[in-house]
Amino acid sequence: MEQTLFGYIRRYSWREQIILLVMTCASFPFLYASLELPKIIINQAIAASNFPRNFYGFEVEQAQYLAILCAVFLLLVGANGGFKYFVNVYKGRLGERMLRRLRYQLFTQTLRFPIPHFRRTSQGEVIAMITAEVEPLGGFIGDAVAQPAFQGGTLLTILAFMFAQDIVLGIAAIALYPVQMYLIPKLQRQVNALAKQRVRTVRRLAERIGEGISGIEEIHANDTAERHRADFAGWVGTIYDIRLQIYRKKFFIKFLNNFLAQLTPFFFYSIGGYLVIHGELTFGALVAVLSAYKDLSSPWKELLDWYQQKEDTRVKYDQLVEQFRPAGMLAEDLQQPVTGPVPRLSGAVVASHVSLEDEVGVKAVDQASFQFEIGQRVALAGGPGSGADSIARLLARLLHPTAGAISIGGQPLASMPEAVTGRRIGFVGSHVLLINGTLRDNLCYGLYNREVPEAETVDERGRAARSSYVFEAGQSGNTTSRIEGHWIDYAFYDLAGPAELQARVLETLRLVDLEGDLFSLGLRGTVDPQRHEQLTHRILQARSVLRKRLQERRYQGLVEIFDRNIYNQNMSVAENLLFGLPVGKGFDLDHLGEHPYVQKVLTDVGLRDDFFVIGLQMAKIMVDLLRDLPAGHEFFDRFSFISSNDLPEYQAAIRRVEQAGFEDADPDDRNLLSSLPFRGVPARHRLGLMDAAFENRLLQARHAFADGLPETLRASVAFFDADAYNPAASVQDNILFGKLVYGRQQAQRQIGALIAELLDGLNLRAAIVDLGLDFNVGIGGSRLSVPQRQKLAIGRALLKRPDLLILDEATASIDPAGQAALRAALLHDERLPGQVWVISDVQQAHGFDYVIIVEGGRIAAQGPAAEILGAWSPDAVDA
Amino acid sequence: MNYNEAVSVLRTIPVFATLDSPSLKLLAFSSSYLSFEDGEALCHQGDPGDSVFVVYEGEVEVSLVLPDNGRIHLARLGRNDILGEMAVICNLPRTADVHACGPLKVLKIEGDVFLQLVTGNPDAAHGMMRVLAERLLRFTEQYEQLRRCMPDPVVP
Structure with missing residues (x-):
C-alpha cells in the first residue's frame, strides 16, 4: 500500500x-x-x-x-x-x-x-x-x-x-x-x-x-x-x-x-x-x-x-x-497463488538455535536445536508452558522464529511459499475452527487452495455474468477467483477425480472414527427421489424388510409406526396435523398457525383457541427458561422452539396479550403464539399441555386437512404413504415409516443397529455416509460435538496427505480409547511420512522413533525413543 | 412425568440442590425421559461416558464384569440417585455396567449440558464437589475398614 x-x-x-x-x-x-x-x-x-x-x-x-x-x-x-x-x-x-x-x-x-x-x-x-x-x-x-x-x-x-x-x-x-x-x-x-x-x-x-x-x-x-x-x-x-x-x-x-x-x-x-x-x-x-x-x-x-x-x-x-503494517508481516509473494509445481517435502528437518521471543521479551522457545528426518515419528514432549506447542507452531510456520532458523530438506522454511507450507504440512491444534458450511466443505477445506480453471459448461448468460464479474474484480485489483468456481485440484492431490476423492474421504472418515457419526447424520438427511431414484427405491426395500423385523419381540415398543388413524406421540404436532411434511414454501412449519387453510381446519374442529392458549403457555415456559442465556448460546439451537433472535419478540407478545386480555389479543400476537404448539413433540418435550381430548380433535383435524386440501396446495404436502418414498422426510423416517420412541434408550441403539444391518445388506452404507457429508455444521461447528470437531479437523489435515503432519494435543478431547486407537492408526500409516506429535508426558512416547523433551522453552533431551524412554523411566528418576 | 415434575425431582438431588431455578428448569427441559424394562442395560462398561442419569422411579444395579466373565455386584441405586457423572467429568468411558431392576424410569442429561451447567455456576460446581468429596470420604473409610480386617501385608 x-x-x-x-x-x-x-x-x-x-x-x-x-x-x-x-x-x-x-x-x-x-x-x-x-x-x-x-x-x-x-x-x-x-x-x-x-x-x-x-x-x-x-x-x-x-x-x-x-x-x-x-x-x-x-x-x-x-x-x-x-x-x-x-x-x-x-x-x-x-x-x-x-x-x-x-x-x-x-x-x-x-x-x-x-x-x-x-x-x-x-x-x-x-x-x-x-x-x-x-x-x-x-x-x-x-x-x-x-x-x-x-x-x-x-x-x-x-x-x-x-x-x-x-x-x-x-x-x-x-x-x-x-x-x-x-x-x-x-x-x-x-x-x-x-x-x-x-x-x-x-x-x-x-x-x-x-x-x-x-x-x-x-x-x-x-x-x-x-x-x-x-x-x-x-x-x-x-x-x-x-x-x-x-x-x-x-x-x-x-x-x-x-x-x-x-x-x-x-x-x-x-x-x-x-x-x-x-x-x-x-x-x-x-x-x-x-x-x-x-x-x-x-x-x-x-x-x-x-x-x-x-x-x-x-x-x-x-x-x-x-x-495495517505491523512488523513481521508475511512477505506478500509467499501468499500469492502459485501456478508452478509445489515441491514435496523430504529430507531432514533441522532447527538451529531457534528462539521465539514475544514483544515483552519472554522467551517461549530458547535456543532450540534439533534435527529429525521426514519419515520419522517424532514426539515433542512437554506439558503446558513448556514451549513444545510453540515449537510445533514454528514447524508449521504459524509462528516465525525471532532468532535462528528452521530448514526442511535444506530449504529454509521462512522463504517457502504458503503453497508449500500450507499444502505439504498439516497442522492440527487443540482448538479447532470449523467454517460454517457442510461437513464436506470442512473436510475438503485444505484442498481449496486456488480456483481451478474448468471447461466452459455454463450457458451464454452465465458466461456473460462471469466475465463481467471478472472484469470488475480486475478493475478494482481484486482477485478474479470466484468462490463459486471449482476449487479442488484433483491431480495435485494425486486424485483422478471426484470419485477417488470420495473414496479418500470415506477412508479418512473411517481412520478418524467419524464414519459412524456421518452414517447417523446421513440417516437424518433427506434425498430427492427424482435425482436418486435407485437409492430411494432401495430404501423402500429396506422399509419393507424392516417392517417384518419389527415384529420380533426385542424391537417391540421402540418404533411408533405412521398410522393415519392414530395420534403419533413421537412426531411434532405439525406432522401430526399434516400427517406428512411440507414441501416447498406452501406451508412454513414455523408459521403454520398463520396459514389461512390451517386456521380454517382448526376452527372447524374447534381447536383455534386451544392452540393460542397452549402457545402462550409454551412461550412463557421458553422465555422463562432462556431469557438468561446469552444470545446465540448453543442451547437455543439444540433445545429451543424459539431462536435467540426471536426471543424478544415473544417476550413482547406475551406482555401485550396479558395486558390486552385473551379475548382482545392482537391478531399478529395470536398468530405468532398459535404457531408454537406445532413445533412441540409430545413424547419429547412433555410439557403436559395437551390432553387426550386435544389429541382426538387433532386427529379429526388431520382428516379434515387432507380431505379439504385445495388443489393448489396439493403439491405443498408430502403425505406419509406406506408405499412411496417421502422426499421431505429423513432417510431414517423413510426406512422406519415411523418415529423412534423418545423414551426408550434402546430405540436409538437397537433400531440403529437394525437399520445399519439392513443398509449394509443392501450395500447402501457409503451412499448414506455421503448424505451425511451434506450436514451443515453450524457456525464454528456448533452443531457437532467437541470430539467430532477435533476428529474432523484431523481428517481435514489427513485428506491432503501432508508430508509433515503436526498434531499439537490434537486428540485431547477424544475419549482415551479413541485417542489410543487413532494414534496407533496414524503412526502406522505409511502414507503420512513425517509426523510430529506434541505430547504432555514422555511416558506416552511409545511408538515414536524420535523424542524431543522440551522444558522451559529449552530442549532438555533428545534422541531415539528407545534411549530416551530408558533414560527417563521413573526408575531412572528414583535412582 | 412431565417437565414440571422433572424440575421438582431434580431439586431434591444434592448435586443440583444449589442450582438456581432457571438452570434447573433448563436441565429438566433439555433432558430426556427414559423408561427401561427389567434387566435392560442403561450403559455398559467401556461405553463413552456422554450422559448422566437420574433415577426417579425404580432401581438400578451397578455391576462389574470380570475378565473371567464373572460379575461382581457393586451397588444398588434407587430414587433420586445420580449416576454416570464421574465418567462425564473425567471424560472417561463407563467404568461399570448398569441394569434396570424391575421397571425403571430415569432422566437422562446430556454430558455437555451437565458440564456447562455445573461449571458455569459456582454453586452447582460446589455442590458437585461436595458430593464427590463425600463419596471419596466414604470410600476412604471403607478402605480403612477393609485394611484393618486384612492381615498385615508381608514386606517383600
Whole structure:
C-alpha cells in the first residue's frame, strides 16, 4: 500500500482522474454558454425589435428566433445535465472501485499479519476499520481531482471576469485569500490532530464493546456491569470532548471564512464607492463586480470544504496504513497463488538455535536445536508452558522464529511459499475452527487452495455474468477467483477425480472414527427421489424388510409406526396435523398457525383457541427458561422452539396479550403464539399441555386437512404413504415409516443397529455416509460435538496427505480409547511420512522413533525413543 | 412425568440442590425421559461416558464384569440417585455396567449440558464437589475398614 493518500490515488486511478478532469474541462464551455444564453434571450429575442433578422443565413421572425434560442437553451440544459450525470456516475464508480480495492487490500494485509499480532489487535477494531472507516475514503477519491478542478476553474473564470471589469476591485476581491490560505491550514492541523485522536478513541471504544460482549458471562458472574458501564461512559465521554473541540475549531474556521468573505464587500463598498464617486469606475461595473463576488463565494467555499475533507481523509488513510503494517508481516509473494509445481517435502528437518521471543521479551522457545528426518515419528514432549506447542507452531510456520532458523530438506522454511507450507504440512491444534458450511466443505477445506480453471459448461448468460464479474474484480485489483468456481485440484492431490476423492474421504472418515457419526447424520438427511431414484427405491426395500423385523419381540415398543388413524406421540404436532411434511414454501412449519387453510381446519374442529392458549403457555415456559442465556448460546439451537433472535419478540407478545386480555389479543400476537404448539413433540418435550381430548380433535383435524386440501396446495404436502418414498422426510423416517420412541434408550441403539444391518445388506452404507457429508455444521461447528470437531479437523489435515503432519494435543478431547486407537492408526500409516506429535508426558512416547523433551522453552533431551524412554523411566528418576 | 415434575425431582438431588431455578428448569427441559424394562442395560462398561442419569422411579444395579466373565455386584441405586457423572467429568468411558431392576424410569442429561451447567455456576460446581468429596470420604473409610480386617501385608 502507498504511503500517502495521493500516492495511492495516483497509483491506482490516474487514468480515471485524467478522464474526469477532461470531462470537467469539456463541460465548462457548455456551462458558460448556459449562463450566457438567458441574457441573449432577454436582450436580443424578447426585448429587441429589429426583426426579421439574419440568423446564420436564414431570415427569421422574432417568435421563430425566440423558439430557436429556447431550443438551444433546452439542449444546453440537457448537455449540462448529461455532463453532470456522466461525471457523477463516473466519480461514483471510481470511488466504489477504489473502496473495493482498499478493503480488499486491507483484508489481504490482515491475512498476512503475524499471528501473535492478533493477540494485541482486537477483532472489533479490524472489522471497524475495514468496514466503516474506509467508507468515506472511496467517496473522497472520486472527488480528489475533479472537485478542485471544477470549483477552481469556476473560481478562476469569475476572477478573470472581475479583473476584466477593474483590476483594483479584482485585487480587493482576493486580498484576503492569502490570510485565509495561511490561517486555515494552521487551524485545520489542530482539527486533524483531534480527528486522529478521535479515530483512535473510537477504536478503543470498539474494543471495550467487544470485551463487554465476549466477557458477558464474567460481567454477570461478578456483578461488574456498573464498572463496565463506567468504563464505557468514560470512553464515550472522551469522544464527546474530542468531538466538541473539533466542532469548536471547525465552526471557528467557518466563522473566520464567513467573516473574511463578508469583509471583502466592505472593501467593494468603500473603495468601489469612492472610485464611483470620483468617476473612476462606472456604477454598472460596481454592481457587476458585486454580483460576481456573490457567485465567487460558492466555489471558494466548496474549495475550502474540499480541503477540509481532504485533510480528514488523509488522516484516516494514514492511520489505516499505519495499523495495517505491523512488523513481521508475511512477505506478500509467499501468499500469492502459485501456478508452478509445489515441491514435496523430504529430507531432514533441522532447527538451529531457534528462539521465539514475544514483544515483552519472554522467551517461549530458547535456543532450540534439533534435527529429525521426514519419515520419522517424532514426539515433542512437554506439558503446558513448556514451549513444545510453540515449537510445533514454528514447524508449521504459524509462528516465525525471532532468532535462528528452521530448514526442511535444506530449504529454509521462512522463504517457502504458503503453497508449500500450507499444502505439504498439516497442522492440527487443540482448538479447532470449523467454517460454517457442510461437513464436506470442512473436510475438503485444505484442498481449496486456488480456483481451478474448468471447461466452459455454463450457458451464454452465465458466461456473460462471469466475465463481467471478472472484469470488475480486475478493475478494482481484486482477485478474479470466484468462490463459486471449482476449487479442488484433483491431480495435485494425486486424485483422478471426484470419485477417488470420495473414496479418500470415506477412508479418512473411517481412520478418524467419524464414519459412524456421518452414517447417523446421513440417516437424518433427506434425498430427492427424482435425482436418486435407485437409492430411494432401495430404501423402500429396506422399509419393507424392516417392517417384518419389527415384529420380533426385542424391537417391540421402540418404533411408533405412521398410522393415519392414530395420534403419533413421537412426531411434532405439525406432522401430526399434516400427517406428512411440507414441501416447498406452501406451508412454513414455523408459521403454520398463520396459514389461512390451517386456521380454517382448526376452527372447524374447534381447536383455534386451544392452540393460542397452549402457545402462550409454551412461550412463557421458553422465555422463562432462556431469557438468561446469552444470545446465540448453543442451547437455543439444540433445545429451543424459539431462536435467540426471536426471543424478544415473544417476550413482547406475551406482555401485550396479558395486558390486552385473551379475548382482545392482537391478531399478529395470536398468530405468532398459535404457531408454537406445532413445533412441540409430545413424547419429547412433555410439557403436559395437551390432553387426550386435544389429541382426538387433532386427529379429526388431520382428516379434515387432507380431505379439504385445495388443489393448489396439493403439491405443498408430502403425505406419509406406506408405499412411496417421502422426499421431505429423513432417510431414517423413510426406512422406519415411523418415529423412534423418545423414551426408550434402546430405540436409538437397537433400531440403529437394525437399520445399519439392513443398509449394509443392501450395500447402501457409503451412499448414506455421503448424505451425511451434506450436514451443515453450524457456525464454528456448533452443531457437532467437541470430539467430532477435533476428529474432523484431523481428517481435514489427513485428506491432503501432508508430508509433515503436526498434531499439537490434537486428540485431547477424544475419549482415551479413541485417542489410543487413532494414534496407533496414524503412526502406522505409511502414507503420512513425517509426523510430529506434541505430547504432555514422555511416558506416552511409545511408538515414536524420535523424542524431543522440551522444558522451559529449552530442549532438555533428545534422541531415539528407545534411549530416551530408558533414560527417563521413573526408575531412572528414583535412582 | 412431565417437565414440571422433572424440575421438582431434580431439586431434591444434592448435586443440583444449589442450582438456581432457571438452570434447573433448563436441565429438566433439555433432558430426556427414559423408561427401561427389567434387566435392560442403561450403559455398559467401556461405553463413552456422554450422559448422566437420574433415577426417579425404580432401581438400578451397578455391576462389574470380570475378565473371567464373572460379575461382581457393586451397588444398588434407587430414587433420586445420580449416576454416570464421574465418567462425564473425567471424560472417561463407563467404568461399570448398569441394569434396570424391575421397571425403571430415569432422566437422562446430556454430558455437555451437565458440564456447562455445573461449571458455569459456582454453586452447582460446589455442590458437585461436595458430593464427590463425600463419596471419596466414604470410600476412604471403607478402605480403612477393609485394611484393618486384612492381615498385615508381608514386606517383600
